[in-house]
Amino acid sequence: MEAVTEPSVLATLLNIGGILLAAVIFAALLTWGERRLLGFWQDRPGPNRVGPFGLLQVVADMIKLFFKEDFVPKFADIPVFILAPTIVMIAMLMGFAVLPIAPGIGVIDLNIGLLFFLAMSSMAVYSVILGGYASNNKYALLGGLRAAAQTVSYEVFMGISLMGVVMMAGTFNLREIVLAQEGGWYIVPQFFGFLVFLVAGIAESHRLPFDLPEAEHELTAGFHTEYSGMKFGMFFVGEYLSVILISGLITTLFLGGWLGPWLPPLAWFLIKTFVLVVFFVLLRAAIPRPRYDQLMDFGWKVMLPVSLINLLATAAILIS
Amino acid sequence: MQSDTLTRKQPLPTKTYALAARAFLAEIRRNANDAWYQLQDCADGFPTLWTTPGNVIALLRYLKHKIPHPFAMLYDLTAIDERLRINDYGRPQGTQKPDFTVVYQLLSVERDLFIRIKVPLTENALSLPSATALWPNANWYEREVWDLFGIAFDGHPHLRRIMMPHTWKGHPLRKDHHARATEVDPFTLSDEKQDREQEALRFRPEEWGMADHGEDSDYMFLNLGPNHPSVHGVFRVALQLDGEQIIDSVPDIGYHHRGAEKMAERQAWHSYMPYTDRIDYLGGVMNNLPYVLALEQLAGIKVPPRAQTIRVMMAELFRISSHLVFYGTFAQDVGQMSPVFYMFIDREKLFGIVEAITGGRMHPAWFRIGGVAQDLPEGWDRMVREFLDYMPARLAEYEGMVLKNKLLQKRTRGIGVYNTAEALDWGITGPGLRATGLDWDLRKRRPYSGYEQFEFDVPTANGGDCFDRCVVRVEEIRQSLRIIEQCLNNMPSGPYKSDHPLTTPPAKERTMEDIETLIQHFVNNSWGPVMPVGESCFPIEATKGLNSYHIVSDGGTTSYRTRIRTPSFPHLQMIPHISNGLMVADLIAIIASIDFVMADVDR
Numbered sequence: 055m056e057a058v059t060e061p062s063v064l065a066t067l068l069n070i071g072g073i074l075l076a077a078v079i080f081a082a083l084l085t086w087g088e089r090r091l092l093g094f095w096q097d098r099p100g101p102n103r104v105g106p107f108g109l110l111q112v113v114a115d116m117i118k119l120f121f122k123e124d125f126v127p128k129f130a131d132i133p134v135f136i137l138a139p140t141i142v143m144i145a146m147l148m149g150f151a152v153l154p155i156a157p158g159i160g161v162i163d164l165n166i167g168l169l170f171f172l173a174m175s176s177m178a179v180y181s182v183i184l185g186g187y188a189s190n191n192k193y194a195l196l197g198g199l200r201a202a203a204q205t206v207s208y209e210v211f212m213g214i215s216l217m218g219v220v221m222m223a224g225t226f227n228l229r230e231i232v233l234a235q236e237g238g239w240y241i242v243p244q245f246f247g248f249l250v251f252l253v254a255g256i257a258e259s260h261r262l263p264f265d266l267p268e269a270e271h272e273l274t275a276g277f278h279t280e281y282s283g284m285k286f287g288m289f290f291v292g293e294y295l296s297v298i299l300i301s302g303l304i305t306t307l308f309l310g311g312w313l314g315p316w317l318p319p320l321a322w323f324l325i326k327t328f329v330l331v332v333f334f335v336l337l338r339a340a341i342p343r344p345r346y347d348q349l350m351d352f353g354w355k356v357m358l359p360v361s362l363i364n365l366l367a368t369a370a371i372l373i374s
Numbered sequence: 375m376q377s378d379t380l381t382r383k384q385p386l387p388t389k390t391y392a393l394a395a396r397a398f399l400a401e402i403r404r405n406a407n408d409a410w411y412q413l414q415d416c417a418d419g420f421p422t423l424w425t426t427p428g429n430v431i432a433l434l435r436y437l438k439h440k441i442p443h444p445f446a447m448l449y450d451l452t453a454i455d456e457r458l459r460i461n462d463y464g465r466p467q468g469t470q471k472p473d474f475t476v477v478y479q480l481l482s483v484e485r486d487l488f489i490r491i492k493v494p495l496t497e498n499a500l501s502l503p504s505a506t507a508l509w510p511n512a513n514w515y516e517r518e519v520w521d522l523f524g525i526a527f528d529g530h531p532h533l534r535r536i537m538m539p540h541t542w543k544g545h546p547l548r549k550d551h552h553a554r555a556t557e558v559d560p561f562t563l564s565d566e567k568q569d570r571e572q573e574a575l576r577f578r579p580e581e582w583g584m585a586d587h588g589e590d591s592d593y594m595f596l597n598l599g600p601n602h603p604s605v606h607g608v609f610r611v612a613l614q615l616d617g618e619q620i621i622d623s624v625p626d627i628g629y630h631h632r633g634a635e636k637m638a639e640r641q642a643w644h645s646y647m648p649y650t651d652r653i654d655y656l657g658g659v660m661n662n663l664p665y666v667l668a669l670e671q672l673a674g675i676k677v678p679p680r681a682q683t684i685r686v687m688m689a690e691l692f693r694i695s696s697h698l699v700f701y702g703t704f705a706q707d708v709g710q711m712s713p714v715f716y717m718f719i720d721r722e723k724l725f726g727i728v729e730a731i732t733g734g735r736m737h738p739a740w741f742r743i744g745g746v747a748q749d750l751p752e753g754w755d756r757m758v759r760e761f762l763d764y765m766p767a768r769l770a771e772y773e774g775m776v777l778k779n780k781l782l783q784k785r786t787r788g789i790g791v792y793n794t795a796e797a798l799d800w801g802i803t804g805p806g807l808r809a810t811g812l813d814w815d816l817r818k819r820r821p822y823s824g825y826e827q828f829e830f831d832v833p834t835a836n837g838g839d840c841f842d843r844c845v846v847r848v849e850e851i852r853q854s855l856r857i858i859e860q861c862l863n864n865m866p867s868g869p870y871k872s873d874h875p876l877t878t879p880p881a882k883e884r885t886m887e888d889i890e891t892l893i894q895h896f897v898n899n900s901w902g903p904v905m906p907v908g909e910s911c912f913p914i915e916a917t918k919g920l921n922s923y924h925i926v927s928d929g930g931t932t933s934y935r936t937r938i939r940t941p942s943f944p945h946l947q948m949i950p951h952i953s954n955g956l957m958v959a960d961l962i963a964i965i966a967s968i969d970f971v972m973a974d975v976d977r
Contacts, residue, residue, distance in 0.1 A: 096715035192596050196618065196958070263781065264711060271604040271707045272959050342781045343709025345959045346618060 064268035077150050081294035086111045088294075088335050095339045110208030123282035131188040138185035139285045140243040145177035149299045156312040162214060167228040168220065171303060174212055175258050178296065179205040182260070185279035195274025200266045200346055207353045208257035214361040215250035218368040219307050232311030241308040246364040248308045251358055255300035257353075258291060262338040266346055301330035307362050311374070391820060394487045395421050401441065410869035412466035414492065416909045417847040420479075422490040429492050431503050437480055437489070438800035439506055443482035446798040446935040448505065449488060451515035452477050453523040454926060455549045457497075461907040461929050473497040474525060477924070479911070479939070480507070483798065485527070486819040488913065510951070511801040511944045522547040531968065532583060537628040539974060541574045548635055553636050561595050575799035577612070584614045591616055596958070600629045604707045604962050607972030611949065616843045618957045623950045638936035641742060642670060646933070650923070651737035651939060656699050657917045658692040659685075662741035665923045667822060669743050670908035673925060675874045679866040681745035682824040685781065687758070687861035688731070690741070690854040697847045700969040703836045704844050705776045707966035708785045713776050720768055727757045743903070746875025749870045758862050760955030765855055769848065777845065786840035788866045790945045790952045790964035793838055801944030802949065804919025805846040806968065816915035828857050838968035839910040847864055847969070876903040918942055918969055938977050942970035
């Protein structure tokens, strides 16, 4: 990677702008894509009226959200209430900074890239907790509580599950981790790490079956019960951003990132990420939601031991 | 004195019911205290015992605890405002003409027998001892009677209004209460009144019988509903929470109360039919069935076999439709998003058949007294056959998708458990009762509308939990398919409606010949039919449990009193009993597993 050493200012700006824009656009498109995919699996059309294939639904939704009354409940803790949804957007977009999309595409090559990602994903939790707390609504509070417990717990295994990859690659730098997979994707030697990270990733992004913080059937809308308009929109897009980010990261860490024959690297990265995103949506279509205590039990009694054993086994093999 | 119920003019439903009733009467004559009761004659052949406020609890206790094969279930408890009744209706000789009567209906699942206890009351002493110590489900019933009739129950733990707002003046089911808003002054809302109404809505835990803090923690009160995604309508549960654990829960109903029973007192016998459709609004014509059966029983109308079979087929189609909604929403309420879409597609196919046959979809109001509205259309058999071929594969698919799903099992097994004794105590009927292992289905035990000719099994389960309630319903869908198939293969020919003068206008040619039939035609189409004086109740196995219309006719063109006993009402009352101590998510699973609609609760 010789070109990376001295990138021009213009290239960097292009990179930053391009990635930011692409991330937000993909996240917005995903709001449409998810509904179409769910529709496909549920024997119904999904949004198909606005524009070709209903693609402009995204625009319609945006317009709607922007023109909604920007309602802030009087009883809320107003500054925190307003701040909360921005945190998730910012944290998730920051996370994209370390994602090595393809050679030459990527904002920054931090040598602690992985740690940076973990830090950002922890930051996103504040969004949910603060949103739930500041709403001063009981459903939101319960949602916030669940989010705090769930995310803090799953953060633990998420970190541990990645250590196997770090050990094998010998670096926290995501770009180097990808390059280290030229001999073979880490999904094979680190299969359990992959599983744990996948589960933890779903939990981090509050997607079904781990959508307990907003469990519609129990808590109406959980932490974002009181949110409307673009503030809700930010939570919404933030969730999709995190889906894309987690998928991108799984691609990077376990599926060899942009590596692959014939096609250009960027295409490989996008394809792999897309498949994972679709998998996320499929999960939502297929699986019921566990109860809160079952989720925690599963985390501490299954995920933690699995990730620890995985870590020890990896260490043992590497040392011997 | 005690006229035997069996020496009546009209034919009895069938011999076996009469035998059960006779056995019971012989037994009670032998063993019970004679001073406790007198007998009344009723068209439905239910032994009807008159007693006094002083004796009623002793009699009920005897019937619940002492008598062999006891009457374990308080099937219904209601009242009748007797003040405007003109005709003699078989009141036991020597009794005073009462102003109100309170009616208890008991069910013995061992005898397959319903009995009725009546307590006459005079206007100046409108109170009775409470039966809540005998049956926990007497609680809501007594509150309802208090609310709608103003009859007090001494010793009731919490005698408050249940259907009407707490600020309501008067008791709506009394004959002197207006039935329409146009009978009173126009509604106005002054600021003062608004404040008063607002204040009445304030939540005070102590009024709900809940403490606001425990030994070492303050409780949180969560108002689940009346608007909430998974309470299936406008149903409210006030929850007392410690974290996410439910310490206590108090259901609050009445948000869907439309006064269906009061409306019955204004509508002609026929024109009330569409209202019945909207009681259990997922049950469609299943709601018409107990109403028409009760009226036919009252007037001694014989229904031709083709009409009976059409009724059974339509009722079973609606049972499937209702169960499909249950199945889908059950999965959805534990977080599974997709099944409900598939099941609604199936339901749509069903509605296609219903539409082709009746012209309506959810609320066809298609049964008529004495038969059904029209004959089956050409090609109905093809549509039904197609559905019968299509459905089993779908059910098999859902089995793997929903019932075999480990997460769903984890969420619903061992949650919301009650046993058979508890179920009977709380008035639970239908799949909720059969999920406790009791093989009791009214279609088998007291067959009506020709169910005795059909071959089908009564599915049961043993756990009595949320999962089992689902399993039983799913199996019932299969059994309903079997019944429909038998209807399809053996549909009798003949008329689709009885030619009884109360049900069907005389043939057009004849009205042109003689004045009598012309008069009859005119009267039946202007006033509507006049039903004979009497009382009649006909329970059926509806989609959600036992449903019946207790009809009191004073020989008019409208009902004097119509009591709609719905299964969902007692089912909801049991929620605190089975959900306290669990988590909020479990409560949602329990609510989903009960399968109620609020219209069926509040009427």
